[in-house]
Amino acid sequence: MKFTIRGENISVTDALREYIEKKISKLERYFDSPTNSEVHVNLKVYNETQSIEVTIxxxxxxxxxxxxxxxxxxxxxxxVEKLERQVRKYKTRVNRKARQNGSVKQMFSTAIETKTEEEDDFQVVRTxxxxxxxxxxxxAILQMDMLGHNFFVFSDAETSNxxxxxxxxxxxxxLIEPE
Structure with a gap:
């Protein structure tokens, strides 16, 4: 894995860089072959809150x-715990599909145990x-605020999208709009 670590309102020290690389590198054990992925890490500090975003x-x-x-x-x-859960969840989902050579399943190591409790995470409970x-x-923003929701779906009056x-x-x- 190749790491790109960047900080906003924080200087990335060598100790912090080594800790991030050590922890995230442990994800390689979930794959059969070593990954040549670029790992993007953004560290942010605002007031008392410290946040990290990792994209692989x-x-x-x-x-x-x-x-x-x-x-x-x-x-x-x-x-790192959240990323491990994602890998396990994805592997569980892939294992349920037909096993084909070259499929996504082939990139995961067989050492991961699957958890059946995570299979119900995608159950639609309300339509x-x-x-x-x-x-x-x-x-649309006013409607969203009046309803107290975090998002609002609407038809744009100008484009009908x-x-x-x-x-x-x-x-x-x-704002999310189609291309």
Whole structure:
């Protein structure tokens, strides 16, 4: 694994860099062959909160996790646990599909035990239907705030495309629109 570690409002010390590389490198045990992936790590410090974002793009899989904690080392441990859960969950899902040569299953080591409790993570427990009223982004944000939701799906009045507005962690708003 090749590491790209960058810090916002924090200087990345050698000790911190070594700790991150050591912890994230343990993920290699879950794969049959060594991965040549680029590991992108962003460290951020705002006020009392320290956060870490890790993105590992692979040939047929994208591992991404983000954690916040008062202690950066604890945040690193939490993000590695989250990445390990993702790998186990993905391996469980892949094992249920037909086994073919060259499939994604071939990249995982057989040393991982599968957990059946994670199989129910994708169960749909509620379906909601509604009409998409044409509106602009500002009206959609107002509707979202009135409902107390973190996101709102709407039809753009100008383009008639289905868009999503959402509240970001920093309190600002984001817009998702189709290409």
């Amino acid at each position: 793009p692979m040939k047929s899989l994208l591992l991404r996790a983000e954690e916040q904690h008062a202690d950066m080392y604890a945040a690193i441990d939490l993000v 909601k239907r509604f009409n998409l009223k044409p509106m602009d982004v500002t009206e 289905t868009n999503v507005v959402y509240r970001r962690k920093d309190g600002k708003y984001g």
